[in-house]
Amino acid sequence: MQNQVQYVLRTVEERGVRFVQLWFTDVLGRHKAFHVTPAELEDALDDGMTFDGSAIDGFSRSRESDVLARPDLTTFQLLPWHESGEGVARVFCDIVNTDGSVFEGCPRQQLRRVLGDAHDKGYTFYVAPELEYFYFSDIEGARGPVPVDNGSYFDLLPDNAGSVLRRQTVLTLEEMGIGVEHAQHEDAPGQYEIDLRYTDALTMADHVMTARHVIKELARQAGLVASFMPKPIFGDNGSGMHVHQSIWKGGKPVMAGNKYADLSQECLWYIGGIIKHAKALNAFTNPSTNSYKRLVPGYEAPVLLAYSARNRSASCRIPWTNNPKAKRVEVRFPDPTANPYLAFAAMLMAGLDGIQNKIDPGAAMDKDLYDLPPKELKKIPTVCGSLREALQNLDKDRAFLKAGGVFNDDFIDSYIELKMTEVIRFEHTPHPVEYEMYYSA
Numbered sequence: 001m002q003n004q005v006q007y008v009l010r011t012v013e014e015r016g017v018r019f020v021q022l023w024f025t026d027v028l029g030r031h032k033a034f035h036v037t038p039a040e041l042e043d044a045l046d047d048g049m050t051f052d053g054s055a056i057d058g059f060s061r062s063r064e065s066d067v068l069a070r071p072d073l074t075t076f077q078l079l080p081w082h083e084s085g086e087g088v089a090r091v092f093c094d095i096v097n098t099d100g101s102v103f104e105g106c107p108r109q110q111l112r113r114v115l116g117d118a119h120d121k122g123y124t125f126y127v128a129p130e131l132e133y134f135y136f137s138d139i140e141g142a143r144g145p146v147p148v149d150n151g152s153y154f155d156l157l158p159d160n161a162g163s164v165l166r167r168q169t170v171l172t173l174e175e176m177g178i179g180v181e182h183a184q185h186e187d188a189p190g191q192y193e194i195d196l197r198y199t200d201a202l203t204m205a206d207h208v209m210t211a212r213h214v215i216k217e218l219a220r221q222a223g224l225v226a227s228f229m230p231k232p233i234f235g236d237n238g239s240g241m242h243v244h245q246s247i248w249k250g251g252k253p254v255m256a257g258n259k260y261a262d263l264s265q266e267c268l269w270y271i272g273g274i275i276k277h278a279k280a281l282n283a284f285t286n287p288s289t290n291s292y293k294r295l296v297p298g299y300e301a302p303v304l305l306a307y308s309a310r311n312r313s314a315s316c317r318i319p320w321t322n323n324p325k326a327k328r329v330e331v332r333f334p335d336p337t338a339n340p341y342l343a344f345a346a347m348l349m350a351g352l353d354g355i356q357n358k359i360d361p362g363a364a365m366d367k368d369l370y371d372l373p374p375k376e377l378k379k380i381p382t383v384c385g386s387l388r389e390a391l392q393n394l395d396k397d398r399a400f401l402k403a404g405g406v407f408n409d410d411f412i413d414s415y416i417e418l419k420m421t422e423v424i425r426f427e428h429t430p431h432p433v434e435y436e437m438y439y440s441a
Contacts, residue, residue: 007076009041013038017087017089019087020035020088021034022044022069024092025107027414028418029342051069067095090210094112107339107341111201114345117403125201126200126247127199127200128195128244131194132191135165136190136224137224147189148190152185152187152189161224186239187236194215230336230337231290238294239335240332240335244330245330246329256324256325261309262327267329269361272354272359282394284338286335288422289423303333304365304382315331349401356403387422387423
């Protein structure tokens with residue numbers, strides 16, 4: 001610990017860093033931060049920063065307000081996009097109680113506890129998300145945002161603003177030590193995708209928060225807006241955050257075997273857990289009212305709760321690979337408004353519940369699910385149709401999250417209460433389309 005503190009202090013001095021941002025994430029997945037000058041940095045690194053947790057949505061009740069942001073010095077990183085002469089660095093923080101015990105309202109700590117519980121069972125959890133988002137140049141009132149281009153899947157466009165920004169973003173992420181497998185134009189105008197390279201779930205959650213920040217900051221500097229809104233434009237595909245995931249045990253991959261698509265029995269049970277608990281998972285993986293405007297048939301959105309190696313209409317896809325180490329499950333219904341710490345934690349808990357209770361996912365569905373006759377289609381379960389429905393399912397199906405004392409009722413109740421305020425605001429606010437349909441009634 002002391003060696004890490006000295007390394008940070010030395011780097012700050014040698015690189016002319018003028019501010020260090022102490023990052024943490026609230027329950028909604030939003031960045032929060034303290035800004036510390038070099039003169040105050042050593043105390044902050046040694047003792048953390050005390051603050052009123054009740055001021056942060058979903059953190060604490062007023063009766064138990066004081067909490068401590070404790071820096072994780074392994075995450076110290078210079079932010080390379082700041083102007084010359086204004087060196088800035090960041091470090092992620094865990095939120096703890098003032099007595100040093102784990103603060104159960106901290107999303108990063110929740111993921112730590114889930115991974116610790118999995119480790120006790122011998123498992124290591126790896127993830128690789130596909131981050132989809134839009135670049136917009138303007139917003140035209142009721143007509144909505146204006147995309148920066150008219151491109152589609154994999155288009156090699158001239159050096160327009162979006163293409164330039166995507167390249168700059170990838171280079172910046174790699175400069176910060178965040179691996180990028182590839183990046184491309186997505187299906188909708190102005191829509192892009194950056195796929196992050198596999199790593200452990202906690203590191204990846206930090207990477208997702210960093211990537212979202214970098215994407216938005218570089219867009220701002222270019223006079224554009226980067227949006228992770230799941231469905232910003234009617235009639236076009238929305239943005240997802242497909243999460244490739246695998247578990248290892250004893251240094252060996254668990255997902256590969258001799259079952260369907262070369263999966264192991266454990267992997268099939270893992271998929272069974274994901275499918276069984278999908279509607280509860282939606283509360284964390286699709287946590288906005290707008291999420292459910294993406295999750296509708298006809299826009300390549302994974303609405304149906306099935307698994308397949310041959311099509312993307314299933315919510316759980318098995319990507320092809322001939323390398324057992326790369327065998328994985330791609331869970332396709334999450335979107336980029338998700339808090340990555342909570343989403344990763346909840347999906348792992350669902351998968352492990354599937355393994356522990358040997359939950360059968362049923363037969364794979366290799367045909368295009370959207371072309372099925374209505375009679376067959378009705379037999380396949382679906383994801384939730386609204387955030388309200390997702391929260392109701394989380395309320396009913398919470399036992400798997402509490403296994404091993406990882407999540408608790410107080411946290412789940414607080415989360416549901418917090419998100420229901422968004423639901424009520426959305427449901428009670430007149431929509432512009434309603435004026436078109438009903439104003440003259």
